[in-house]
Amino acid sequence: MLRAGFVCRDKTWCHYHPNLPACQPDAQIPTPSVERRLNSRYCKIERSYEGCVKHARYPEKCKEQDFRVIVPECLP
Numbered sequence: 001m002l003r004a005g006f007v008c009r010d011k012t013w014c015h016y017h018p019n020l021p022a023c024q025p026d027a028q029i030p031t032p033s034v035e036r037r038l039n040s041r042y043c044k045i046e047r048s049y050e051g052c053v054k055h056a057r058y059p060e061k062c063k064e065q066d067f068r069v070i071v072p073e074c075l076p
Contacts, residue, residue, distance in 0.1 A: 043073065
């Protein structure tokens with residue numbers, strides 16, 4: 001998360017969960033991939049009416065969305 005620009009405020013996740021693999025001293029933390037995020041299932045569903053209707057808990061809400069506006073998570 002630090003590589004993605006996030007900052008640690010008070011206590012770290014590893015402070016509470018020291019046995020997680022990511023909290024070990026020799027852990028290999030992957031670099032976030034913009035391409036992977038943009039091609040994710042989430043972003044593909046969020047960009048289309050058909051995806052919204054197929055996967056939404058309340059499909060009637062899909063009619064209220066403006067699919068020309070892309071959610072921030074799906075922007076480069």
